[in-house]
Amino acid sequence: MSFPLLLVDDDAAFRKVYGGLLRGAGHEVVEAADRPSARAALEARAFPLVLLDLMLPPDGSVSAGLEGLASLLSARPDTKVIVVSGAGDTRHSLEAVRLGAYDFLTKPVDPDVLLVVVQRALARVALERQVESLRATLAHVGADASLVGQSASFLAAVSLAERVAVSDLPVLVTGENGTGKELVARTVHFKSRRRAGPFIPVNCGALPETLLESALFGHVRGSFTGATKDHRGLFAEADGGTLFLDELGDMTPALQVKVLRALETGDILPVGADRPVRVDVRLISATHRDLGRMLQEGTFREDLYWRVKGVEVRLPPLRERVADLPLLAKHFLNQCAHLTPDGRARLLSDAAAEALVAHAWPGNLRELRHEMQRATVLAGERREVQPEDLSFTGSERPRATASGGGTLAAKVEALERREIEAVLERFGGNRTHSAEALGLSRQGLLKKLERYGLT
CATH class of the missing domain: 1.10.8.60 (Helicase, Ruva Protein; domain 3)
Structure with missing residues (x-):
């Protein structure tokens, strides 16, 4: 995975030489010549790695540079900072590392050494992101376990999810509550090229509109009562990875407009900010609602619908x-x-x-x-x-139990036959539409019709 780098140095010749060196190695490099421009770049975008000169304008002192380093790491503790400075005595080196710098290089910098240190730092970034995503996955293992099943409709949904995972197309996972939509979203993420990046889930129905906007896009200090410090937001947290918007159908129309703009432009505007922030995010959405009906009712935007519905994966109910x-x-x-x-x-x-x-x-x-x-x-x-x-035994409402005795397999087959009959009746005998509703290929349905004598 490629990560953007921020090169901060007041020496234009240094930026030209070493910026060119890093770009030649395949890295995206953004340059800044002083503390204000570096601060603006960091506010506009998340940089996993920063190459920082300690002696920067406007004052050019090492002490101010160390203070700036401490402030940067406090605001973005996950950022790796390589200090590259002419002030290379042992005291400054130890102080920078004590504050949290990833490494300290003294000018003039050996180009080969710089490339090795940068590559090692970026590998650490990728590893930490993967570990964080795996930790989040393990936290959900007790919730939905794994993709277990062998029914045709379920396997068809899983197959579609795995096939679309390799692309960056948005995915819309639909199905009733409790069918495992977030688990499918995680499967798509971990089988994609973004698997080393973060997987950030958010339930759109769990927060009121104002709080959800701040949670998604972030806010700046002082933008509203209680905003005592800057907050990046979940779009920014998901940069380089996947954002999972669960219960998308619960989002208000006003917020739908802002999400649509973020998806179309790749820019988000934190609450109270006057400059947008660029993000690179893959979107996976989920809902138990009928978005088609919501379109007709005017409660869900049609342009957002087509933006999130790159590929729809429908999970069958149990x-x-x-x-x-x-x-x-x-x-x-x-x-x-x-x-x-x-x-x-x-x-x-x-x-x-x-x-x-x-x-x-x-x-x-x-x-x-x-x-x-x-x-x-x-x-x-x-x-x-x-x-x-079992909690329902004794007061169970019989659904379609097979009459009489017989093995469990026989009863399951009887239920499957009745389900096929019901779907065929619903579609007036149309086998193509029935096969699609059952999650089967047309040939698969024909085999089952022959098996059950439903010719």
């Missing part, structure tokens, strides 16, 4: 993934092993599996995960989860 229920249940039970007295994952009895198949699952994966946590605890020292360990 009731359309009946064949995945035993596999998913086992997966969540394995995750709950730490809740058992012996540390071993509980098994799913046949009776409990049949109860899962019969349930309508309005809460989707989130509900299933909760049920497996609850059942694990209530099972106690028993090796198998029984129907009485």
Whole structure:
């Protein structure tokens, strides 16, 4: 991944020679000749690496340079600063490192040494970003685990997400609450060229408009009551990576305009600022709302809709993934092993599996995960989860349970057949539209029709 560099030095010849050297090595270099111009560049854009001369105008003192270094690192602790200065005695070197400088080089700088130090610093930046993204992913492992399933509609959605991941196209993930939309967004990010960059999620429905605007775009100190210091905002935090706007359909029309402008221009304007900030962000959005209906109602902008809908990935609800229920249940039970007295994952009895198949699952994966946590605890020292360990057993509203006995596989097949029949009826027998709604290829649907005798 390529990162922009900021070269700050009052010596024009030094900037020309070493700026050219860095550009020749494939780096993007922005130059500044004094502290005010360096400060303006840092306010306009995030630079992971800064090459800084300590003795800068207007005063040219080393002490002022060290104060500026401390201020920069305080405001942007993740920035790597390589001090490049003629004031190269041991005292200044140790003080710069103590303040947090990544390295200290003394003029005249060996070009080969400079390139090696810069490359090493940028590798550290990439590693730290990857570690942070992985840490964020691990924090969500308990929420949706991994992409588990084998039903045709689910596999089709996962395949589409993985294929579009390699591009920078925006992705719109749709589906009911609890179907794992953020997990798919993370999958797209970690299979993309931006995987070493940050993955920044934000729930658009969790904050009021004013707070959401500040959270997305940032603000400057004094722009409103309580703004005691500058705040970068999530667009800037996601620079070089992915911004995930969850529940996009909950965003107000006024804020939709500002998000659209940011996506079209690549510039964001923090609240209270008079200069835009350039960002490089891939957008992934998600919503459980019907954006098509919102367009007709005038509550969602059509231009923003086409901007975020580069590729739409629709996640099927759990009731359309009946064949995945035993596999998913086992997966969540394995995750709950730490809740058992012996540390071993509980098994799913046949009776409990049949109860899962019969349930309508309005809460989707989130509900299933909760049920497996609850059942694990209530099972106690028993090796198998029984129907009485489930919250809905006894008051369940039968959805489409197979009558009589038979194996679980047979009941799942019966439910799949009924689902196919219902979709065919909905589309008047049109096999192309039915296959699309079921997440199948036309040939895949024809095979199932033949299998179930639905000719």
